[in-house]
Amino acid sequence: MTLDFDVIARSLPYLWKGFQYTVQLTAIAALGGIFFGTLLALARLSSIKLLAYTAAGYVNLMRSVPLILVIFWFFFLVPLIVQGITGAERPPLMGAERTAIITFILFEAAFFCEIMRAGIQSIPKGQVYAGYALGLTYGQTMRTVVLPQAFRNMTPVLLTQLIILFQDTSLVYVISATDFVGAAAKVAQRDGRLVEMYLFVAFVYFVICFTLSQLVKILQTRIAIVR
Amino acid sequence: MPSPMIAAKHVSKWYGKFQVLNDCSTEIHPGEVVVVCGPSGSGKSTLIKCVNGLEPFQEGEIIVDGLSVGQPTTNLSKLRSRVGMVFQHFELFPHMTILENLCLAQIKVLGRAREEAEARGDQLLKRVGLTEQAHKYPGQLSGGQQQRVAIARALAMDPICMLFDEPTSALDPEMINEVLDVMVGLARDGMTMMVVTHEMGFAKKVAHRVIFMDEGRIVEDAQKQEFFGTPRSERAREFLSKILHD
Numbered sequence: 001m002t003l004d005f006d007v008i009a010r011s012l013p014y015l016w017k018g019f020q021y022t023v024q025l026t027a028i029a030a031l032g033g034i035f036f037g038t039l040l041a042l043a044r045l046s047s048i049k050l051l052a053y054t055a056a057g058y059v060n061l062m063r064s065v066p067l068i069l070v071i072f073w074f075f076f077l078v079p080l081i082v083q084g085i086t087g088a089e090r091p092p093l094m095g096a097e098r099t100a101i102i103t104f105i106l107f108e109a110a111f112f113c114e115i116m117r118a119g120i121q122s123i124p125k126g127q128v129y130a131g132y133a134l135g136l137t138y139g140q141t142m143r144t145v146v147l148p149q150a151f152r153n154m155t156p157v158l159l160t161q162l163i164i165l166f167q168d169t170s171l172v173y174v175i176s177a178t179d180f181v182g183a184a185a186k187v188a189q190r191d192g193r194l195v196e197m198y199l200f201v202a203f204v205y206f207v208i209c210f211t212l213s214q215l216v217k218i219l220q221t222r223i224a225i226v227r
Numbered sequence: 228m229p230s231p232m233i234a235a236k237h238v239s240k241w242y243g244k245f246q247v248l249n250d251c252s253t254e255i256h257p258g259e260v261v262v263v264c265g266p267s268g269s270g271k272s273t274l275i276k277c278v279n280g281l282e283p284f285q286e287g288e289i290i291v292d293g294l295s296v297g298q299p300t301t302n303l304s305k306l307r308s309r310v311g312m313v314f315q316h317f318e319l320f321p322h323m324t325i326l327e328n329l330c331l332a333q334i335k336v337l338g339r340a341r342e343e344a345e346a347r348g349d350q351l352l353k354r355v356g357l358t359e360q361a362h363k364y365p366g367q368l369s370g371g372q373q374q375r376v377a378i379a380r381a382l383a384m385d386p387i388c389m390l391f392d393e394p395t396s397a398l399d400p401e402m403i404n405e406v407l408d409v410m411v412g413l414a415r416d417g418m419t420m421m422v423v424t425h426e427m428g429f430a431k432k433v434a435h436r437v438i439f440m441d442e443g444r445i446v447e448d449a450q451k452q453e454f455f456g457t458p459r460s461e462r463a464r465e466f467l468s469k470i471l472h473d
Contacts, residue, residue, distance in 0.1 A: 129281050130318035134332035134384065135308025144331060148322050 004193060008200050011187040018183025019204075025100055025179065026166045032105035033165070034158070037112025042142065044117055055113070062110035068171055074103040075175045096177035100169075108165055115157050119150030156220045163212050167205060180204070230293070232257050232388050232419050233278055238287035240273060240443075247273050248284060249443040255388070260420045262430040265440035266466060271423045272315075274440070275392050278421065279303075279310045292387055308336045311381030315393040317373040319365035325352070325376050326361040329383045337384065344383070351379035355409050371402030378409055388419035395426055427471055431455060439463045 008015070043055035062070070078099075079091035086092075094102075123146050131141030151158075170181040178186065181201055188197035231254040240248040247270045255261050263271045276282040278289055280296045280303045289296040294306055319328050329348035333339045339347070352358050355375040357368075365373055374394060381389060391410065395403045407429050414420055414433035424430070430437055430451065437454040439447035439462070447454065447463045458464045 126314055126316055126318045127320065130314060130320070132281060133279060133307055133312035134380070135304050135336040136332060137304045140335055144335065145320055152322060
């Protein structure tokens with residue numbers, strides 16, 4: 001068997017587009033996931049029981065189901081449900097890219113919720129009291145006192161989860177979205193260059209994720225000194 | 228007699244089945260300095276936290292400056308913004324500089340402009356003798372310095388009264404006096420103060436009245452001379468003999 005790594009150079013613009021989508025999906029899922037995850041965490045810690053239980057139920061459901069199943073649900077089931085509700089003739093087309101973004105935000109929110117919940121609970125109750133005693137409202141106390149400290153405490157764990165998310169986005173391949181892996185797979189099959197393409201993709205993922213995880217390690221020691 | 232600044236009427240509180248406050252009633256008038264003492268677990272910290280609604284209570288009523296703390300219709304945030312509070316563990320915000328600690332609520336709650344808030348902050352840091360530390364973080368200061376900042380932070384809101392919850396209990400002995408000096412200064416300036424403390428020297432120096440609590444009850448509520456002269460209850464006598472060395 002002869003290897004032809006030239007196929008990578010030839011398909012680079014196409015692979016680059018796929019890679020951009022991977023980064024975009026990771027970024028949007030991370031921002032959306034952190035945003036909704038924080039809201040979920042506040043709900044889970046709420047003294048309003050209904051809110052706390054609903055959020056806990058959602059988080060437990062998402063964390064107990066494989067991500068690939070959630071992707072399938074949203075890709076195949078949600079259009080059918082929407083059709084059932086609206087009574088349209090055909091199920092609405094969501095498109096693989098959009099489905100992927102929505103799925104990842106909803107799924108990651110459950111994981112970021114648990115990270116944020118731990119972060120919020122790591123802040124002493126006295127800090128909340130101090131905020132209230134100064135006349136800050138619940139929202140102001142959370143935004144200015146608790147969450148900034150929680151985020152700082154949680155940064156290493158958040159970044160580690162981001163690295164996992166970056167790898168997990170490759171699962172959108174199953175609904176034929178053209179992410180980095182998807183683009184590589186399409187080229188690989190078209191040109192019959194499976195070994196070269198999958199080696200290349202693995203190499204790129206490894207370099208990026210390994211570098212980032214080393215950076216997290218450095219950051220971890222830095223934060224430890226500051227506190 | 229003018230109306231009291233703080234009035235507690237038959238306040239009772241339970242944690243589950245355990246009763247922490249039992250029918251507590253007292254009044255604090257404008258300009259008065261009242262020291263609350265008693266053995267640990269007697270409910271004194273809980274009582275002071277009820278005064279600005281940090282802890283809920285099940286029975287009775289607490290009126291602060293004419294507003295009922297327990298009423299759901301009371302705007303608690305607004306009420307708290309007018310009642311300064313100092314905690315045992317300082318509770319400065321560690322992710323903000325000293326000056327930012329002083330400015331946060333002035334800007335967010337009172338709606339002051341940043342320059343105005345900083346000017347007021349600088350003024351109060353000068354008062355507690357910490358002008359040099361304005362741009363440091365709380366972690367870089369000693370306990371005594373942090374507690375003085377915490378007092379300045381509360382004063383920045385121009386409160387109508389101040390609550391102190393064991394302000395010197397977490398301090399190393401050599402730092403207690405620098406904090407007490409600030410508090411004595413405040414008392415002499417006529418600030419209305421409710422102080423939970425074991426510092427009987429402070430009580431003797433500036434308090435008008437002393438409240439002694441035991442097992443959730445206010446056992447004794449007396450003028451200072453009376454309390455230190457002839458405490459009526461056996462428990463108060465016992466307590467005083469244990470903590471008074473001087």
